[in-house]
Amino acid sequence: MNTRIEIANLQKxxxxxxxxxxxxxxxxxxxxxGLLGPNGQGKTTLIKCIAGLLTPEKGQILINGxxxxxxxxxxxxxxxxxxxxxxxxxxxxxxxFYDTFFEDFDRADSEELIRFxxxxxxxxxxxxxxxxxxxxKLVLVLSRxxxxxxxxxPLSGIDPVSREKIVExxxxxxxxxxxxxxxxxxxxxxxxxxxxxxxxSNGKIIAKEEAEVIRSEKGISIDDFYLEVFxxx
Amino acid sequence: xLNLMNFEWKKSWKVFMLGITSILLVYTYxxxxxxxxxxxxxxxxxxAMALLVMLITVGSVALLFHSISFLSVDxxxxxxxxxxxxxxxxxxxxxxxxxxxxRFFIWGVMVAAIFFHMxxxxxxxxxxxxxxxxxxxxxxxxxISALASLFFTMTIYFLISITATFLASWRNPVLFVILAYxxxxxxxxxxxxxLGELATWPVTFQWNMPIINQMNGFSxxxxxxxxxxxxxxxxxxxxxxxxxxxxxxxxFMAAGYLLDRKLNI
Amino acid sequence: MKFDNNRPIYLQxxxxxxxxxxxxxxxxxxxxxxxxxxxxxxxxxxxxxQRTFRELEGMGMTFTKRGMGTxxxxxxxxxxxxxxxxxxxxxNAYIESMKALNLSNEEIVEIVQKRLxxxx
Numbered sequence: 001m002n003t004r005i006e007i008a009n010l011q012k013x014x015x016x017x018x019x020x021x022x023x024x025x026x027x028x029x030x031x032x033x034g035l036l037g038p039n040g041q042g043k044t045t046l047i048k049c050i051a052g053l054l055t056p057e058k059g060q061i062l063i064n065g066x067x068x069x070x071x072x073x074x075x076x077x078x079x080x081x082x083x084x085x086x087x088x089x090x091x092x093x094x095x096x097f098y099d100t101f102f103e104d105f106d107r108a109d110s111e112e113l114i115r116f117x118x119x120x121x122x123x124x125x126x127x128x129x130x131x132x133x134x135x136x137k138l139v140l141v142l143s144r145x146x147x148x149x150x151x152x153x154p155l156s157g158i159d160p161v162s163r164e165k166i167v168e169x170x171x172x173x174x175x176x177x178x179x180x181x182x183x184x185x186x187x188x189x190x191x192x193x194x195x196x197x198x199x200x201s202n203g204k205i206i207a208k209e210e211a212e213v214i215r216s217e218k219g220i221s222i223d224d225f226y227l228e229v230f231x232x233x
Numbered sequence: 234x235l236n237l238m239n240f241e242w243k244k245s246w247k248v249f250m251l252g253i254t255s256i257l258l259v260y261t262y263x264x265x266x267x268x269x270x271x272x273x274x275x276x277x278x279x280x281a282m283a284l285l286v287m288l289i290t291v292g293s294v295a296l297l298f299h300s301i302s303f304l305s306v307d308x309x310x311x312x313x314x315x316x317x318x319x320x321x322x323x324x325x326x327x328x329x330x331x332x333x334x335x336r337f338f339i340w341g342v343m344v345a346a347i348f349f350h351m352x353x354x355x356x357x358x359x360x361x362x363x364x365x366x367x368x369x370x371x372x373x374x375x376x377i378s379a380l381a382s383l384f385f386t387m388t389i390y391f392l393i394s395i396t397a398t399f400l401a402s403w404r405n406p407v408l409f410v411i412l413a414y415x416x417x418x419x420x421x422x423x424x425x426x427x428l429g430e431l432a433t434w435p436v437t438f439q440w441n442m443p444i445i446n447q448m449n450g451f452s453x454x455x456x457x458x459x460x461x462x463x464x465x466x467x468x469x470x471x472x473x474x475x476x477x478x479x480x481x482x483x484x485f486m487a488a489g490y491l492l493d494r495k496l497n498i
Numbered sequence: 499m500k501f502d503n504n505r506p507i508y509l510q511x512x513x514x515x516x517x518x519x520x521x522x523x524x525x526x527x528x529x530x531x532x533x534x535x536x537x538x539x540x541x542x543x544x545x546x547x548q549r550t551f552r553e554l555e556g557m558g559m560t561f562t563k564r565g566m567g568t569x570x571x572x573x574x575x576x577x578x579x580x581x582x583x584x585x586x587x588x589x590n591a592y593i594e595s596m597k598a599l600n601l602s603n604e605e606i607v608e609i610v611q612k613r614l615x616x617x618x
Contacts, residue, residue: 015402032543053316055398055495070493074319084314086244100236101318171537174544191503192542212506212549221503 001177002029003075003147005050009059012045012203019045020203023059030176032193034211035183036226037200043183044081046200047150050181051078063148074103077146079137081153085125091136092121098140110143117165131162138166142173149173149180155189163189187223197222199229237320237328241303242335248299249336252292253343259285260347264354271355289344296340300333300386301393308397312498322492326390326485330383337382341375373469384481388414391484394491401497421480425473434471499540507542508549514540515554519570519577520584526577530560530568 005027012020020042027033035043048054050061052073061068063075085094091114099105114121117135119128128136138154151170155163163186171193174180184190197214199207207229214225263271263281270278304326307315315325392413396406403409499514501507518524530536533551537544551568554560558576562568571577596606 013402030545032545051317052496053312054497070321071319073317076317078313078317080313082310082313084311086311086314088243097240097314100240101320168541171541171543174537188503192501192507192546195543195545212508212546215504216506216509219504223503 003177003179004028004062004064005148005179006062006065007050007059008062010046010049010056010061011058012042012049012054012056018203020049020056023203023205025198025205025208027179027181029179030174031195032174032180032182034187034190034194034197034222035181035200036185036187036197036222037183038230039185041200042203043200044152045203047078047152047181047183050148051076051150075147076150077102077104077141077144077148078150079141079152079154081156083133084137084140087126089125090121091119091123091125091128094125094136094140095121095143098143102144104145106143106145110139113139113143113169116169130157131159134158135162135165138169142169147178149178151180151182153184154182155184155186167193187226188221191222194222197225199226201230234324234328237325238331241328241332244303245299249296252288252295253339256285256288256292256343256347259288260351264350267354285347289347293340293344296336297382297385300336300382301389303329303333304390304393308393308498312397316492316496316498321489322394323485323489326489326492329390330387330485333386334379334383337379338375341379345371345375384477387481387484387488388417391488392417394488397498398491398495421477425476428476429470429473432472436469436471501540501542508546508553511536511540511542511547511550512553515550515559516580516584520581524570526570526574527572528570529566530570532567 005025007023007025007027010020010023010025011018023046035046037043045054049056050068052068052070063072066072089097095107095110095114098110099107117132117139119132119136119139125133125136134154134157138151141149141151154166154170158166167189170180170182174193182190182193191211194211196208196210198205207225211222214220214222218225220228259281263278263285266275266278266281271282389410392410393406395413396403396409400406400409501510515524524530530551531539533544533547536547536550540547551560555562555568558573559571559580560568561571593606596609601609
């Protein structure tokens with residue numbers, strides 16, 4: 001029942017530029033990982049590799065011991081920075097899409113979340129503000145009872161009220177048999193969510209530590225830890 | 234699979250229906266104008282005729298290029314949506330192609346029906362007679378042109394899938410697709426013609442005509458180098474056609490494999 | 499509630515529980531809310547609550563009844579000790595801060611008595 005992701009010797013290039021170099025990483029069930037680092041350091045790339053939207057040049061990604069393939073997508077729920085919707089879709093259309101194509105989608109849960117996030121089902125997606133779009137994306141991603149949640153910058157550019165609702169919703173859905181990976185700049189906003197933090201710099205993991213250990217051994221917040229690491233990186 | 238097809242259909246069905254409706258409306262206006270106005274060169278009739286021809290031509294080209302967007306948009310912008318579902322790439326491509334084929338076919342039937350109907354009120358009796366007696370042949374021709382359009386689409390899909398996988402870091406995927414299309418088609422057509430010369434396995438549809446007209450024999454060239462029109466009938470060489478079928482299936486399998494295993498979007 | 503992110507959160511939650519014991523909001527033998535509920539209440543990762551529970555159990559402050567939940571210990575003496583340590587903690591902190599302002603013992607007592615409405 002528990003989920004496990006094993007990444008070994010991962011390398012990902014864009015043309016000549018190597019974005020992820022020789023990365024080894026193990027992600028364990030029931031944990032919330034914070035993937036932190038400045039822009040362009042490989043956070044999104046790593047997430048997309050796990051999700052199967054990118055194919056690495058070298059290395060492998062194992063999900064529960066199996067080579068990553070198409071059917072694993074049914075276990076992975078990803079929130080991307082890019083907008084996911086077609087112009088003609090309403091909020092309801094997006095829900096129907098997820099309901100149709102993902103077996104683990106919980107329709108009742110989504111309806112409750114839609115209400116909580118104050119979204120209107122008939123509203124056209126393109127008319128939503130940035131904050132409302134972010135809320136919708138989160139509703140869709142978290143209404144799935146997936147085994148792996150990949151949230152790429154779920155709070156980026158979001159107003160404080162939306163942020164709070166989003167954090168609360170994420171918190172409520174942390175499960176023992178699932179893995180959550182959240183990449184964010186807004187370290188402060190997600191501090192209380194994180195079990196472990198992984199700091200990426202130039203496609204390499206320069207730090208991987210339990211949040212509470214950082215706090216007890218260094219007496220600083222994850223936010224400050226981030227600053228400390230990247231000031232010298 | 235049905236879900237995917239439904240999803241693909243919903244993508245631009247309104248524009249599609251708009252195209253069909255507007256053409257039918259223009260044609261109705263033209264038909265109401267009557268043959269007298271048409272033969273007398275009345276402006277209204279003339280404009281309607283021109284508009285009809287333009288709409289059909291532009292519509293056909295638009296339909297062809299729109300079928301491409303079914304995949305290109307997903308690969309370029311909306312990939313996160315479709316490609317994050319646990320559907321195999323073959324299923325997704327299959328759904329797109331089915332919808333594309335359906336639309337081509339409907340369009341073809343509409344154009345043929347308009348032509349058909351026009352011949353009747355234009356009182357071109359002989360041609361009308363010919364058409365009425367050759368419905369299976371006409372349906373066959375519609376089918377062939379729909380399949381030809383499908384083959385075109387599939388070729389482009391194959392090339393698009395290359396740009397979404399191996400050549401994902403190339404900055405000008407459109408240029409690649411255009412150039413590669415002409416190169417690839419040239420080679421494939423050449424092989425098809427050669428095969429057609431080497432082996433013939435003709436299926437002939439005889440024209441069902443009361444009078445044998447002085448119809449000049451002409452052959453259809455292009456994607457389907459397999460059809461020859463003669464005064465006696467329609468000769469269809471299956472050998473090159475089979476070759477195109479194999480190539481088409483090959484494109485499909487390859488595109489599916491690439492999008493499933495080597496995706497880079 | 500807002501936690502200080504510079505210190506381990508689970509320790510701060512244990513502090514909160516100590517305070518609740520001192521104030522009587524939590525009593526001996528009382529059942530603690532579930533991990534999930536506490537996570538929602540405190541707005542923290544459930545794993546942090548798990549860690550808290552483990553610590554509490556390790557310290558002997560709580561015990562788990564299989565299938566029924568986690569309960570505050572029945573050991574009244576331990577609870578008393580906790581109450582005392584919570585109070586002492588505050589008192590010591592106060593005295594230290596007063597000393598840092600260079601007040602003498604007499605001055606400190608005077609101020610406190612005044613504050614409590616007594617006679618200097």
